[in-house]
Amino acid sequence: MSRRGSAERRLGLLLCAPAIIAMLLVTAYPMLYALWLSLFRYDLRFPDERLFIGIDNYLSVLSSAVWWQAMFNTLVITVGSVSLELVLGFVFALVMHRTLIGRRWVRTSLLLPYGIITVVAAMSWRFAFDPTTGFVNVLLGLDGAWLTERWSAFFVIIQTEIWKTTPFMALLLLAGLTLVPEDLLHAARVDGANARQRFFRVTLPLMRPVIGVALLFRTLDAFRIFDTVFVQTRGAQGTDTVSLVGYNALITRLNLGLGSAVSVLIFLCVLAIALLYIRGFGIDLTRRRKR
């Protein structure tokens, strides 16, 4: 490497340094501290009884039915919401992309739910599905209490998630759609490809990396779901998620050891999901643009 090259490299590292140091302070330190805490029997109420117990906390969590139940529930919510969001997000993105009249209005109205705070959205839907105060039963001519049965509660939670975050998915996919060259679509049309073929054979393959990123972001978010469930059922009716289990141990019971073990396990799951997507979709997060 030339002298100038190495000087530039050094400058580059120097410029990155503040960001890296800040990241280490605010993310790496707490993460390592959580890992450390998870090896102790440690209750905030009895700090004197702190005791090193190795991986006992992990064994206790992994052998608990509560954890596996919560894991199953989390996966139900994740798969249910993300898959439907992808389909709906595509519809929204195509509408936003192709619309000719009132483009700004269409885009704004489709993106509106994403601007609403999750807790507020969760509350609104909780009231909407309530048999006394809600409009859903009146509209559908039903009189069930949605949040008191397991699967109907899942339905309410998942549809709240979909309502809230489909715009995010649509936005990412819209960005992907604009990357598909018009010429290519025209060429396909000239060659006699119908709309359906153009979408599945041209648009979709070209958008693969974008879809991968959109799915990755949403899956990671959905897996860590907390607020919607906390507001709507507090994990009752068998809708506990892994984040709620962690919250109960850490924040309510002040059991730092057990709670940290849950947090570390959630982190490992998130890591596994991310790796899976990066392998599966061939997403290269560090790829440089080739020109």
Place this chain on the structure above:
Amino acid sequence: MSSVKLTTAFGLLGGVFGILLGCTEPGPDIPRLSWYVFDEPSGAFVQAAQRCGEVSQGRYRIELVPLPADADQQREQLVRRLAARDADIDIIGMDVIWTAEFAEAGWVLPWPEETADQVRRGRLTSAVDSATYRQRLWAAPFTTNTQLLWYRRDRVDVPPRTWDEMIARAEVLGGSGAIQAQGERYEGLTVFFVSLLASAGGSVLGPGGQGGQTVSLEEAPTRRALEVMQRLATSPAADPSLANAREDQARLAFETGDSSFMINYTYVWPSANANAPHVAEHMAWARWPAVIEGRPSRVTIGGINLGIGAHSRHPELAFAAATCLVAAANQRLAATLGGLPPTTTALYDDPQVRDTFPFSAQLRATLRDAVQRPQTPLYADVSLAISHTLHPMRNIDPEADVTRLRAAVKRALHSEGLL
């Protein structure tokens, strides 16, 4: 010309300083005590704090730091600060269920014997008990609370005496949601269970009680309590969303006028008068129904007591301020403005308080026989164990669940595993 400008400038500055000095009348050298307490909407606590500051003649002033309305969230915010030895916390509005936990963790100071006698005098025994742990007083009883049975006088002439009687009569009256109660998986479900269990003659923890840390949950009373819960939840008279109902959902449902019975705290009375006068005019009250015929019900006590933060910079002043805050005059204020029942027995005969609580006789009688929730430093764990095991109430199997409940509470007392 410039001198004119200067004079005006100085004049202005002087004026500004004058105003500033006028504003900071108490002076910066008067110690400020922070009172962490739930955000009481009527302003009764603010007035009480102001009064005590004035009476102290410059020894201290009290500033309110509002906490959320929900007791679980108050605790979450407080415990993290207390565990981090926050010196800003001088006075704490403590929910009755925190006494053992805060005392054992060393987060609050025990009351010195002389002052303790002063704040104990003339108070309801159950309120004093709620602030006592290992024979010491850890907080001054301030306001209290408990549930009554609310019913529709136009549909029910004599209030039911037992739960069985109430459920049977509600079923005859018909209509779903004839009985409103609390069935969501949260603290309210634990409260409901503890009241039923005590009314059936049982208790959650063994006779060692405070710090004894043994599970009691005697077979017969526990099964009886679970039977009532299961019968209520599976009755057509129960609200369809019982499994998702808290105090406020019950209140709202009762205010629509469709319900005939409700188990709830006293705040429903001013609320109904304000929001649903057509319901309030037919509303009557009675003691919580008994579980066993002829044996008066024992209902869970609530309320807040004032504790002194262990790391306070001015503990002596904080004790003095808390003693002032819990005085009868401020309890009257909290009662008449905020609708919070007092802990001083004599106030239940006070004409102003009686105006606010026309049901003060039933309230006092209920509080006299009130039951404490388990007084253990691991209460949060125990409560989670109870509410998680018994939810939803419609799926309770009284035989099998006595064993399950015992096992869950035992695990909680040893703070083992996830709940």
